[in-house]
Amino acid sequence: MTDTIGLLHPGSMGSAFGAQLRARGHVVLWCPDGRSDTTRRRAQRAGLEPKTLPELISRSDVLLSLCPTAAAEETAAQVAELGTAGVGTIYVEANAVSPARVQRIADHLAPMPVIDAAVVGSPPVGGKYPTLYLSGSSQQAERIAELFVGTDVRPQVLGDSIGKASALKLAYSSYQKVSRVLAAVAYGAAATYGVADELLEIAAKRTRSYLVETDYIPKTAARAWRWGPELEDAAALLADSGLPDSLMHAAAATLARWDDNRDERLDVAGALEALRAQGDPDNPS
Missing domain, CATH: 3.40.50.720 (NAD(P)-binding Rossmann-like Domain)
Known part of the structure; x- marks a missing residue:
């Protein structure tokens, strides 16, 4: 048919x-x-x-x-x-x-x-x-x-029941996408102090850790404009379930620092620089 x-x-x-x-x-x-x-x-x-x-x-x-x-x-x-x-x-x-x-x-x-x-x-x-x-x-x-x-x-x-499919998607997204954000931030911190290679060495001991996939940091930056709103909805899911939602909001706020880089093709250094550039110059953390 x-x-x-x-x-x-x-x-x-x-x-x-x-x-x-x-x-x-x-x-x-x-x-x-x-x-x-x-x-x-x-x-x-x-x-x-x-x-x-x-x-x-x-x-x-x-x-x-x-x-x-x-x-x-x-x-x-x-x-x-x-x-x-x-x-x-x-x-x-x-x-x-x-x-x-x-x-x-x-x-x-x-x-x-x-x-x-x-x-x-x-x-x-x-x-x-x-x-x-x-x-x-x-x-x-x-x-x-x-x-x-x-x-x-x-x-x-x-x-x-309407809501099951969306709950499954956002439950998965709340781990998968926030893990990508955390990997970018962790790698950026290590790079600032000159220990990025050592961080990768530690991460490589775990199979398929996101921290090994540093080439995904620019992809995260380019997709931040789409991921941010999705994580806000993940926060709503957690709140409706009686769970803390602060990490989802924090991750969305971090992604918002890349809003000006929508679909850009940056390298790792460029993506991290764009992430830093949007921060408070008196508080680079």
Whole structure:
């Protein structure tokens, strides 16, 4: 069965998902209004069909939201405001947002059904196989899972409660992404005192420690503008669970020091210099 999927809005992950769906014979639409040339090229390479937003919404059986975390609710609000979705259209909220935000989105879009989704892993290109976790109405979640049968995206249904997929994603992110931040800060401190090589020697005794992956520090800097809002939502998850959220807020504040380096190609020294440059000159720590 061929479905029409409206993709909101295809970045590197979204365009890769779109290409996988296209390879399975589905029609994938996207809206180029206000999007960058880079996004346009990605969409063209993936074989996505450009439409206006009202056309995209009215023609889609499934609306798949894969956008930066900070834009998740605004994107859903645009869909709700237009109100042109067909009967039975399913909205898949696949961004890294807190369970509370997913519920707000579901409430705002009602009566349109919403499936809570989360992507764990890299974009499905070059032999990579991310997992798409789904939670919400079991019948609708299974329908979304069926879209990806035979693709490099591995769907897994977690249950019928909205919030499970988002909680899993942010629980993982709260470790994985903060570990990257801590590695950058620790390496920077060691480099300041001339003991970076010794730190790496210690770290190398542990298998696949993030501290060994110093080449990831510039990648962390370039992605900080996306990771910061996600960690704020991870903080909301922890707070809702009665757990301390200060580390998540602190990590987001650290990432904000790289806001001016969005998608830049820095080396390790340049990324650390940018991190220091945003600090208090009277308190370099």
